[in-house]
Amino acid sequence: MLVEMALAAIRTSALTKDYRAGRGLFDLDLQVSSQEAFGYLGPNGSGKTTTIRLLMGMIRPTRGSAYVFGLDCIRDSAQVKRRVGYLPGDVPQFGSLHGGEIVAYLGGMRGGVDQRHVRAIAERFDLDLNRPFREYSSGNKQKLAILLAFMHQPDLLILDEPTSGLDPLNQQEFYNLLRERQKAGATIFLSSHVLSEVEHVCDRVGILRSGRLVHVHAVDMAETEPSLEEVFLSFFAEPRPKALPP
Amino acid sequence: MSSLLFGLRLSRWGILGFSLAALISTFIQAVGFYQIAGHTPAEHAAFGASMITLSSQFVALFPTPLRPDTVEGYVQFRGFNPLAIIFAVWALASATGFARGDEERGIVESELATGTTRPALVAARAGAFAIGVLVASAAAGAGFVFGVESGGESVPARGLIEACALLAAVGLSAYAISLLVAQLASARAATALAGAFLLALFLVNSLSRVMSSLSTWRWLSPFRYYELSQPLPPGGYFDVRGLLVLLAIAIVATAAAAAAFMLRDLGAPLVRVPSPRHRPGFGASSVPFWNVPVARGLYERKLGLLAWSIAMAVLAWVFVALTRTIVQVLLSIPTFVPYLSVFVHQKLYPAVLGYTWFDVAQLMFAALAITYVARWSSEDTDGRLEMLLSTPQSRAAIVLERMAVLIAASLLVAAVSGVVLFNASHAAGIDLDARRLVEACLLLVPFVLVFAGAGSLLAAWNPRAAVGLLGAFAFASYLDNELAPIYKLPAWVQSLSAFKLVGTPLLNGVDGRSLALMLLLALAGLGSSILVMQRRDVGA
Numbered sequence A: 001m002l003v004e005m006a007l008a009a010i011r012t013s014a015l016t017k018d019y020r021a022g023r024g025l026f027d028l029d030l031q032v033s034s035q036e037a038f039g040y041l042g043p044n045g046s047g048k049t050t051t052i053r054l055l056m057g058m059i060r061p062t063r064g065s066a067y068v069f070g071l072d073c074i075r076d077s078a079q080v081k082r083r084v085g086y087l088p089g090d091v092p093q094f095g096s097l098h099g100g101e102i103v104a105y106l107g108g109m110r111g112g113v114d115q116r117h118v119r120a121i122a123e124r125f126d127l128d129l130n131r132p133f134r135e136y137s138s139g140n141k142q143k144l145a146i147l148l149a150f151m152h153q154p155d156l157l158i159l160d161e162p163t164s165g166l167d168p169l170n171q172q173e174f175y176n177l178l179r180e181r182q183k184a185g186a187t188i189f190l191s192s193h194v195l196s197e198v199e200h201v202c203d204r205v206g207i208l209r210s211g212r213l214v215h216v217h218a219v220d221m222a223e224t225e226p227s228l229e230e231v232f233l234s235f236f237a238e239p240r241p242k243a244l245p246p
Numbered sequence B: 001m002s003s004l005l006f007g008l009r010l011s012r013w014g015i016l017g018f019s020l021a022a023l024i025s026t027f028i029q030a031v032g033f034y035q036i037a038g039h040t041p042a043e044h045a046a047f048g049a050s051m052i053t054l055s056s057q058f059v060a061l062f063p064t065p066l067r068p069d070t071v072e073g074y075v076q077f078r079g080f081n082p083l084a085i086i087f088a089v090w091a092l093a094s095a096t097g098f099a100r101g102d103e104e105r106g107i108v109e110s111e112l113a114t115g116t117t118r119p120a121l122v123a124a125r126a127g128a129f130a131i132g133v134l135v136a137s138a139a140a141g142a143g144f145v146f147g148v149e150s151g152g153e154s155v156p157a158r159g160l161i162e163a164c165a166l167l168a169a170v171g172l173s174a175y176a177i178s179l180l181v182a183q184l185a186s187a188r189a190a191t192a193l194a195g196a197f198l199l200a201l202f203l204v205n206s207l208s209r210v211m212s213s214l215s216t217w218r219w220l221s222p223f224r225y226y227e228l229s230q231p232l233p234p235g236g237y238f239d240v241r242g243l244l245v246l247l248a249i250a251i252v253a254t255a256a257a258a259a260a261f262m263l264r265d266l267g268a269p270l271v272r273v274p275s276p277r278h279r280p281g282f283g284a285s286s287v288p289f290w291n292v293p294v295a296r297g298l299y300e301r302k303l304g305l306l307a308w309s310i311a312m313a314v315l316a317w318v319f320v321a322l323t324r325t326i327v328q329v330l331l332s333i334p335t336f337v338p339y340l341s342v343f344v345h346q347k348l349y350p351a352v353l354g355y356t357w358f359d360v361a362q363l364m365f366a367a368l369a370i371t372y373v374a375r376w377s378s379e380d381t382d383g384r385l386e387m388l389l390s391t392p393q394s395r396a397a398i399v400l401e402r403m404a405v406l407i408a409a410s411l412l413v414a415a416v417s418g419v420v421l422f423n424a425s426h427a428a429g430i431d432l433d434a435r436r437l438v439e440a441c442l443l444l445v446p447f448v449l450v451f452a453g454a455g456s457l458l459a460a461w462n463p464r465a466a467v468g469l470l471g472a473f474a475f476a477s478y479l480d481n482e483l484a485p486i487y488k489l490p491a492w493v494q495s496l497s498a499f500k501l502v503g504t505p506l507l508n509g510v511d512g513r514s515l516a517l518m519l520l521l522a523l524a525g526l527g528s529s530i531l532v533m534q535r536r537d538v539g540a
Helices: A002-007 A048-055 A077-082 A099-110 A115-124 A137-148 A170-183 A196-199 A229-237 B002-010 B012-036 B041-058 B072-102 B107-113 B118-150 B157-184 B186-205 B222-227 B240-263 B296-299 B302-331 B334-343 B348-382 B382-391 B395-427 B434-461 B463-483 B499-502 B512-535
Strands: A008-018 A026-033 A037-043 A063-068 A083-085 A156-160 A187-190 A204-209 A211-216
Touching: A008 A048, A008 A187, A008 B002, A026 A048, A026 A115, A026 A187, A026 A211, A026 B463, A037 A048, A037 A196, A048 A063, A048 A083, A048 A156, A048 A187, A048 B107, A063 A204, A077 A083, A077 A204, A077 B041, A083 A137, A099 A115, A099 B296, A099 B302, A099 B382, A115 A170, A137 A156, A170 A187, A170 A196, A187 A196, A196 A229, A196 B434, A211 A229, B002 B012, B002 B107, B002 B118, B012 B072, B012 B118, B012 B463, B072 B107, B072 B186, B072 B222, B107 B118, B118 B157, B157 B186, B157 B222, B157 B240, B186 B222, B186 B240, B186 B382, B222 B240, B296 B302, B302 B348, B302 B395, B348 B382, B348 B395, B348 B434, B348 B463, B348 B499, B382 B395, B395 B512, B434 B463, B463 B499, B499 B512
Parallel strands: A037 A187, A037 A204, A083 A156, A156 A187
Antiparallel strands: A008 A026, A008 A063, A204 A211
């Protein structure tokens, strides 16, 4: 059991965050192995961001536990983050700081960031770090968030809808970066609304509905098995009104 | 109509806060008059004469009071006139908040997308502010009524309505002017530019009372038209034309702001300043401060720190320059001579400087602490705290570093203002005890920490409410120090004030017990804020 915990990059047990009125995350038992790319799918409000914020120790569980590389996400939060690259769902506001200052600020707090690696990522995404954050478009803000998540070459990437706001070319560049990081030994935990994206990038996909993990789908399955889209729709294809009221 | 209601909804806390402040302010001044002005007509007359002599020192800020020997004249001078300045500051914050703040947040874009025209939107927001400022002015009037009734006197209804109308009109004209200026500048510079413009208009009028060369320009200032009337005191006067001019300024400036808004791109200023050629870069900043705890926080706030240091240095210099005149005037007031005789065995000028400067310095340092707490709160709500916590820093480390940055910043500002105070007073022939001055300046740091500790706890507990609650705490603390002696409240009530704990260090040295209490309060705030921060959900 202990060995299994140490091998798993992420492991949760009955992890619950109850916001009342049926909202939140309930009894999540999940294990993501090292070097695995795990996708996290679900409609809005299904608990994806809550799971991610629990793993990052930003919010405390109502009950249950979460471990990253065998470390408790709350008790050992600082040690966990040494090995994690995090991309939040909403890019924070850095006001008038320049892109390069934000990278230096957070890099200074983290320590051990290779400046050559920073430059390489910024050049790949054509992200001008001499501009104030205030002047960035939403796409450039997202590129900066990607840079901040990848700059210290983490062992685990926790990414909340990472391609939101990126154009198709930059999305491809992001997928390339993700694959390179995975080849270098990193684990990926990625939430998304886009079926094709998780199918393209991930080894396994967890499907959330109303705060509960209802299915884990292995992407690389035999053709006789149902596709991810079919599985996803089987959980969410409830009858809806066909037209808006006049 | 929905834009107007939305504007009211967005500004509800401002309306509530300024209405309460106006109500409390006029009520306290009215009640305070009955406490300090004496009971007989002779005592009232002596008090009024003292107020007129004292007010001559502040003629560069406020006009000379009319009949301060009456509650109406006293409240007009101490209550309504300062409220005109406070309402102008509110107008500035509200107008620039709409013109640029809401625009940056995308609220304006969303409203325009509903089909609302730009002039209609400007009119709706100006209308919402007009309603708000009318409510706050009425609250000022109500505070006066309650205060006067506590003294068993009757209220001059017509004068009161005129005073409230003037207050609302000056607020409205300040709003319209700020709104117009904010259209011209970039979002980052709008508040500063509009604030500087309003300040210039205020100073043109107020300084024209002591500098005759400015009197030809004072017609430009809305504050001039406010001061044409003093409707509240017996024998007061009300200039209808002044009120109409204020309303005309409000209407014309609002219309001009709407026209400017139509001419510019959303998010862009009407007047574009050419920027230097931009060179793209792909590297992180090479400034070494970013790698050093505390230094990175100071470096990030470098412009703010520079502004605080310069402002405090200038204030220190101004107070030294005013000290001699203030002392001469105080000596000319017979009722103050016995009071001043307390200082006979001390040096009178350093004593007065110690009282006046450190009173203002405490207020400014409390404001410094509040601005830092505002920053901590906004870091929480705009997602920056979440990013900081995604690095291998514990929550306790983040709280401690924030506090250390504030300590370093207040030390720097205290040192700069202390050095200027020492040199300026030396040049003016006022000899300050260097050791006591250093102690007094250093004492401002634990004073800041009392507010910072409370603010840190509030920001950890409820970041959205932290600034308002800390501002109320600072206001209550200040009032406690100012009013508890007047109302003869028990000593322990007076000791609750952080302002009281500082004491008069330049005159009497540092009181060890008060210092220990301040440090204890700061530590209690810091410790509890760490505990609360560790247990709370960030960004929830």
